[in-house]
Amino acid sequence: MKMIHIILYLLALLSFTSHATSSSFKDFCVANLLLPITPSGYPCKPQSLVTENDFVFSKLVPGVPIIPFNAGVTSASVTNLPGLNGLGISASRVDIGINGTVPMHIHPDATELLILVEGQVTAGFITPTKLIVKTLNPGDVMVFPKGLLHFQVNSGVGKAYAFSAYSSSNPTLHILDLLLFGNDLPTPTVEKTTLLDAEQINKLKAEARSGGIGGSGLA
Amino acid sequence: MKMIHIILYLLALLSFTSHATSSSFKDFCVANLLLPITPSGYPCKPQSLVTENDFVFSKLVPGVPIIPFNAGVTSASVTNLPGLNGLGISASRVDIGINGTVPMHIHPDATELLILVEGQVTAGFITPTKLIVKTLNPGDVMVFPKGLLHFQVNSGVGKAYAFSAYSSSNPTLHILDLLLFGNDLPTPTVEKTTLLDAEQINKLKAEARSGGIGGSGLA
Amino acid sequence: MKMIHIILYLLALLSFTSHATSSSFKDFCVANLLLPITPSGYPCKPQSLVTENDFVFSKLVPGVPIIPFNAGVTSASVTNLPGLNGLGISASRVDIGINGTVPMHIHPDATELLILVEGQVTAGFITPTKLIVKTLNPGDVMVFPKGLLHFQVNSGVGKAYAFSAYSSSNPTLHILDLLLFGNDLPTPTVEKTTLLDAEQINKLKAEARSGGIGGSGLA
Amino acid sequence: MKMIHIILYLLALLSFTSHATSSSFKDFCVANLLLPITPSGYPCKPQSLVTENDFVFSKLVPGVPIIPFNAGVTSASVTNLPGLNGLGISASRVDIGINGTVPMHIHPDATELLILVEGQVTAGFITPTKLIVKTLNPGDVMVFPKGLLHFQVNSGVGKAYAFSAYSSSNPTLHILDLLLFGNDLPTPTVEKTTLLDAEQINKLKAEARSGGIGGSGLA
Amino acid sequence: MKMIHIILYLLALLSFTSHATSSSFKDFCVANLLLPITPSGYPCKPQSLVTENDFVFSKLVPGVPIIPFNAGVTSASVTNLPGLNGLGISASRVDIGINGTVPMHIHPDATELLILVEGQVTAGFITPTKLIVKTLNPGDVMVFPKGLLHFQVNSGVGKAYAFSAYSSSNPTLHILDLLLFGNDLPTPTVEKTTLLDAEQINKLKAEARSGGIGGSGLA
Amino acid sequence: MKMIHIILYLLALLSFTSHATSSSFKDFCVANLLLPITPSGYPCKPQSLVTENDFVFSKLVPGVPIIPFNAGVTSASVTNLPGLNGLGISASRVDIGINGTVPMHIHPDATELLILVEGQVTAGFITPTKLIVKTLNPGDVMVFPKGLLHFQVNSGVGKAYAFSAYSSSNPTLHILDLLLFGNDLPTPTVEKTTLLDAEQINKLKAEARSGGIGGSGLA
Structure with missing residues (x-):
């Protein structure tokens, strides 16, 4: 364990303790990422330590492409946007290069809502009784219900990118x-x-x- | 009451009745918009009537500007994207013209997560003890926690647009x-x-x- | 940070630690107000430290009138009635003097249920499509759904007072x-x-x- | 089955059908008590049929005393205050005569929050490891956590009455x-x-x- | 559409209508399987039509083995045990023959809790950062958190069987x-x-x- | 307070601190039983300390009979199966000797789903308007909805035993x-x-x- 962690932890404890009387989930609960998470999310930072930066993530830029899929994902979730804590929502930018794909995957506890901004993407999800596949163009919005196996393939001639929202502050x-x-x-x-x-x-x-x-x- | 509504309603009843044995919330619950909504959402369409179009909305284009605010909103929510039913998420495209503004407003039961795509926007929300204001550039993501009064103003020199996600299938x-x-x-x-x-x-x-x-x- | 806070905090840690094996959310979870809150509420006090006073608040007396509205509110919520922790309910006493008013306000994440005890009050809430206004007499009960803008005005000749319940342990x-x-x-x-x-x-x-x-x- | 019920039912169906396009859970969901309830509450009435009376119950007067307990309860819950539908809250007036008692009882899925207005009441709840008993005076507020066996006894010299709130729209x-x-x-x-x-x-x-x-x- | 379905549907409507005043979610909500399901479950049968058989399923016997896995599953969920409606729990019996396996699978919205009764089973689940595998003997209980890919293999010399509970009334x-x-x-x-x-x-x-x-x- | 508790507590703090960056509710949240519980469950152990033993309880053997009821219960809940944390499910083995009984009882916040494995049991639950009693044989499954008074009596000639699942990680x-x-x-x-x-x-x-x-x- 690094000394810096001990110091950070003690600072974390001190910070919420010195403000204990104003520490509360009033209107929002910005994550104190130094304390252990609970099933409902992280403990809240004291309001006196909250700043506007807790509610903004900069920037949702294209992610590094994953080999060999030629697709990258950048996420704004509670670990880098602590104002999302307890609110059940997050977002990502998904970039799919030419011939790229977001391979078969699952978000175990989150619905995904994808908005295609550029390019053409063929996407789908699968249940035991239904195969839902659709080719999307810019401005199309598609929902992938929670826990279902799904994929997105670049089916156009150029790059594609999309923004996705998730019904979880901390999707995997x-x-x-x-x-x-x-x-x-x-x-x-x-x-x-x-x-x-x-x-x-x-x-x-x-x-x-x-x-x-x-x-x-x-x- | 128009005859067409009676006919639509009878068709709705017949459709779910004839498939009653396969009518269930299995993996997803596409809204049957002809039946009355409940606190948890619309009753589900039978799976046999579900198609890929229930999960896609085309297109999230710029909305008609609201007078005098010079800003427009187009939404993909359960009433036009019935696959969102029961999933607690939806999205919109927000266009703010030059000098435009999305005026002070509230979403009573939804957090908003805004991704700025183009232009510059100064946005904020207000609680009795905090004023959070931030100027956003493309790629910035800002969260407006549920039920709080907030606004977005075009503070740049050109048009601005953003996508917003909401933690409700049916926000107002x-x-x-x-x-x-x-x-x-x-x-x-x-x-x-x-x-x-x-x-x-x-x-x-x-x-x-x-x-x-x-x-x-x-x- | 005051020394007393450090001591209180250490006592808080010691208290739950020495009883760790009996610390659990069994039947109720009395708030340990010295530890930081989470999105689901405060951590629980060990059962061995819980007393009947954790479940009773004395007294819900008339609050100090807010200038210039001539109305006062006293609340029994988790911060002074720690037995409410995690239970999603709280209460207040609302006193409205002659000509007084509870001005336009919002409880971002709580429904209010008001029981008028004395006097006459005209109350209302507003949505984009509905204006609901009603004059209440003693014994009348009115609900203000969660997140909606609402108000209460003394429309009688004498003082008025009411009890309100909220669907949150910690409303604002x-x-x-x-x-x-x-x-x-x-x-x-x-x-x-x-x-x-x-x-x-x-x-x-x-x-x-x-x-x-x-x-x-x-x- | 009475003819009047058939007619009421057909009217109910017609009413929501003729307004189907505006039938939605927007901001509130007033119960349509003629349709069958779901686990989340009753289907919503169309907004066009909603009036201010859906949000007000008159009057929460003393209830008929239950033999032999000399105590009466009057409730404002979703069945007589349909605006409570889906909101998880309700209220009652509890009158306990001289020597009266609200006998040992349980609300299986609701916390009770009692505000004593007049008289003196000794109240308590019981878990396997805790007996919580307290004598209450006017203005005292006591919480009875969800599902616990509890009682209220008039321990004063005169009548007593209280208002109780419940964390359910439809408690039993x-x-x-x-x-x-x-x-x-x-x-x-x-x-x-x-x-x-x-x-x-x-x-x-x-x-x-x-x-x-x-x-x-x-x- | 078969005539029998129309008749069943009309009977369903009549049944709840004739008892409309007593139709409510009081203490339990037995599924009316003839009406369309909602995101929170099926509408409730009127209490007057509820019998003890709505709360009992007979019998959780070994299921027909699935080819080629030599394992069978029999379920008690809301569709055959309608008293489970809205309660978020169900069960199954899992029989795994010699050399049999319950192949890689997912329950998109349910945690599984398996109790091994007979035989020996090696079971596991997988996340991007953890592989959890364990060999179970009779009396061992293993949890497979919601939405995760998992499997169960008969690793003993004889037949194996288990009971599993799920945190959903209607798992897939x-x-x-x-x-x-x-x-x-x-x-x-x-x-x-x-x-x-x-x-x-x-x-x-x-x-x-x-x-x-x-x-x-x-x- | 015993020294061992202090040491354990410090170890607990150190353990999650040294791994703070990887401490998160990703896919599961194994209970850190040394830290105080919250209304949503225990704080999570860091993933690096999680092992397969956190997800398995051995063994669900017959419990010591309770005098004078001649019935015993052994539970697998979050306190001995920490992988259940936050997942809303647990299980027990219920053994009822000859002439034995599980006396009238309540689980205040959990539905029970009982699977009879051996013997004959007569079980029931009671609401103000319904008495549901049923004699069960091996393979029968019965649900006891949350918060209701219920009982199980050995009505056969030999011993009986059952497995029960509960819709809570920590039922009482x-x-x-x-x-x-x-x-x-x-x-x-x-x-x-x-x-x-x-x-x-x-x-x-x-x-x-x-x-x-x-x-x-x-x-």
Whole structure:
């Protein structure tokens, strides 16, 4: 544990303690990121320490492309926009290069609402009884209901980008390939639970190990 | 009551009835807008009638400017994007012309998360103990916590536009001027409850009556 | 930071730590007001430190009248009735003197349910499409849905008083005049976002500065 | 089924159908009591049929005393104050005569917040590890957390009355005696599951049958 | 539409209408499965039509094994145990034959809590940063947090069976193979969004088409 | 306060502090049982300290029988299965010996869903307007809606056991006899609020004092 962390922590404790009488969830609750999170979000910073910067994130610029998908995501969520704490919403910018794709993924506890700004994207989500696929053009808005497997593919001739909103202050991105191949789950277990061939599994495990899946750009 | 409504209603009843056994909230609940809404949202359409179009809204184009504010809002919410039903999220495009403003307003049950795409906007919200104001540039993201009075002003030299997400499938826009001056609340009551002068109130009531406030572009 | 705060804080930490095994949200969660609040409320005091006084507030007496409105509010909420923590309810006593008024205000995240006990009150709330106004007599109960702009005016010949319940353990009172005129928001910004005249704004800003709005009785 | 019910139902359907396009949960959702309730509350009446009377209940007067407890309760909940629908709050007036009592009872899904207006009341609630009892005087406010067994006894020399708020639009009152003795649960089953003697059970069952418990005033 | 459905629907309408005054969410809300579901669940049956059978499901017996996984699931959820409506809980019995497996799957909006009764099962769930795998013996209880990809494999020498509870009245089972290969999503799209080889995809699509995945036992 | 508690507490603080940047509610929130609980649950352990054991409880074996009821309960809830934190679900094993009973009780904020595995049980719950009683056989599943008084009696010839799930991570068991007779509530108060005879009350109070009710096996 680094000394700087101890000092930061003591400062955090002192800061909320010295203002204890004004510490309350009044109208908003800016996250105190130095204290441990709870199921409802982070404890609130005292109002006296809150500034306008707690409510603004700069800037939602294009993210570093994830290998080999040629797509990048930059997020404004509670960890970099602490005013979102407890409010159940966040946003991201999604850039998909030519021929790029946001691969099959899940946000376990968030609905995604995507607004396409530039380019053409074919997107879809899947349930046991429905396959919903649609080609989107700029200005189109598509909803991906919470917890469903979904994807977005650049189906146009140029770059594409979109803004997405999420019904969570702190959503996570579960890329299917990384769940299946990016850890130590033994090949026979993957084989048995997915029906994929061992050869296929080992090939993708090797790519994941070499940084060939999610090699950069993934938090 | 128009005959067409009766027919639509009977069709609505028939449609869900004939599919009653498969009617369920499985993974999503697309709004049946012909049936009355409940506190949790609209009843669900049967899955067999759901199509990809229920999950896409085209297009989130610039809205008609509201007089005299020179700003327009177009929304993708449950009434035109029925796949949002029950998911607690929606979006809009906000266009603010040169010198334009989104006047003081409230979304009574929704947090707003604004992403500025073009131009420069000075935005803020107000609580009894805090005034939060910030000038935003493209890529900046600002959160306006639920139920707080807030505004956005074009402070740049050109047009500005933004996308906003809301933590409600069905948010409402309460423009303060229309609440205070756009109805039959007697001038003495407004005077007494706001401390505004009667002359000021009557002037703005007259503007509201003549269409000079919210003259177009407001649903 | 005062030494007494450090000592209180250390006592708070010690108190819950020494009882850690019995610290739980079992049946109720009395607020430990010395620790920072979270979006779901305050951390719970250990059950061994809980007494009957944590569940009772004495007394809900008439509040100090707010200038110039001649109305006072006393609240029983989580900060003085810590047994309310996490339960989503609180109460207040509202006294409105002769000719007095509870001015236009909002509770951003709470429904208000008012029971008139004495006197006559004309009350109302406003949405973009509805103006709801009603004159209340003793025993009448009126609901002001969450987040809506509303007011209460003494319309009788004597004093009036009421009890109000709120659907929040920790509601806030947003008096419109104080939001608009009780801070440093520049006059041109208020002008532009409200359409009020600069003269009117400056007059009310001056009154607010001199304590003429909310001069006493406001927490 | 009475013809009047059929007619009322058809009117209900027609009313919301003819206004279907404006039927929405915008800012409030007044209960349409003629349609079946859902877990989140009643479907909403169309806004065009909503009046100020939907938000006001007149009058919260003393209720008929329940035999033999000499206490009466009058409620303002969603069934007589339909504007409460979906808002999670309601209220009652509780009158306790001399020597009267509100017997041991439970509100299964509502916290109660009681404000004593007149008289003296000794009240309490019970958990497996805590007995909380307190004597209340006018202006005292006491909270009874959701789902806990509790009681209120007139411990003064005169009548007492209070207002209570509940964290539910539609709370129920479960008087313990009526749960145990006011139905057809066989005496041996009651005996085995409560350890009460059969004689005691039969005595109270007889009283309940003869109207001697909850003989009037109970909805 | 079958005549029987019309008759059932009319009966449903009549039934709740004739009891409209007693139709309410008082203490419980048994699902009226003939009316369309809402985001909060089904409308409630009138209390006068409720019987003890609405609260009991018989019997949670071993389900038909799903090909080729040699595992079967039988569920008690709101559609066959209507008393669960609005209560956010349900259960199933999971039988895993020798060498059988419950393949990689997701419950998009439900946590699963599994109690192993017989046999030995190795189970796990996966997030981007954690792989949690554990071998369970009878009496072991394991939680699979909501929305996460997970699996259960019979790792013992005999049959295994478990009971699972879910934090939803109406959970769904998303078997990964059926999402990826059991629909018309074109092979190139699957290839691009999963990095699987086309040959592998086509092989599994063929198996799914021939009933070789989920060939029986899946609702 | 024991020194070991201080050390544990300091370790707890250090542990989450040293990992502050990775401390978040990402996909799950394992309870840090050393820190005080909030209304939404315990603060989360840092992900780096989470192991598979946080998600598994061993073993849900028969509990010590409670005197004189001859029934025992073992629970897997957040305090011994910290991975349940914030997920709103838990489980127990309920063993009822020959002639045994789970006496009248309430779970104030949890629905119970019982799966009978062995034996025969007659179970029921009670509302002011409904008595629901049913005899269950192995494989039967019965729901006891949240907050309602209920019981389970062994009505077969041998032992019985069941698994129950609860819609809370941290449910409590309120045995009616212990609420009424297991504390210092004076006999006259019990008499007045329950209509039970003083003799009956004193008899059961004596049994409770001597350990004759809930003499063992109750947490």
